[in-house]
Amino acid sequence: MSLDLTLESGEEIRFLNRISSTVRQLLRRTHFTTRELEAILLIYYKLLKDEVGHGGRGQPRFITRQQFTTVFDTVLGMSDSVMIGRIHAALDKGASSFVTMETWALAMSLFLRGTFEEKIRYCFQVYDIQKEGIIRRDHMMLLLKNATIKHQEEDSEEAVKDLVDIILHRMDLDRDGSISFQDFSETVRRSPELLECFGQALPDRRKVYAFAITFLEKVHKF
Incomplete structure (x- = not known):
């Protein structure tokens, strides 16, 4: 056939x-x-x-x-x-x-x-802009810059900073100011809704x- x-x-x-x-x-x-x-x-x-x-x-x-x-x-x-x-x-x-x-x-x-495990690893690789094995704060700002409604440039910048603070509080498990694959993986397993937290991947x-x-x-x- x-x-x-x-x-x-x-x-x-x-x-x-x-x-x-x-x-x-x-x-x-x-x-x-x-x-x-x-x-x-x-x-x-x-x-x-x-x-x-x-x-x-x-x-x-x-x-x-x-x-x-x-x-x-x-x-x-x-x-x-x-x-x-x-x-x-x-x-x-x-x-x-x-x-x-x-x-x-x-x-x-x-x-x-x-599988869910494959998608966790893949999404982290998408968000790991410099391929360093971590997602730095400045990279989070870059990834999320289009995630807020831009009424004014200043308001948009502050909204992104607030969103980064919230995500870091949830995902930065070792409190080193960045998100490692272990941080990302452990958090997403507990809260699957965070899988694409830095944009549609x-x-x-x-x-x-x-x-x-x-x-x-x-x-x-x-």
């Missing part, structure tokens, strides 16, 4: 044969079945074809970060370009302008089937469900 009716059967078979070893490797690192992985990688392949259709030369090896950003915006309900940039850095661990098939599959596994749950039911064999309602 064809996974994608928009592709010719021969083209789909050739692609699936080409990625068979990749699928076997990713089965150990994702929460997908073989057929689900094939479906998610076919979506990646169609994004590559779309790049060619919009002026790319030949068959590109990877999708661009801009294409990935478009998926976040149109499919996953995330439009904050600054936060998406931090998400890219957390997922890709680099500054490349491309997104590999492996990164794509791991990201989809996290967003669609990720995970897709809209309704969007995730609508996307997942198009190809996953089993989908739990959120």
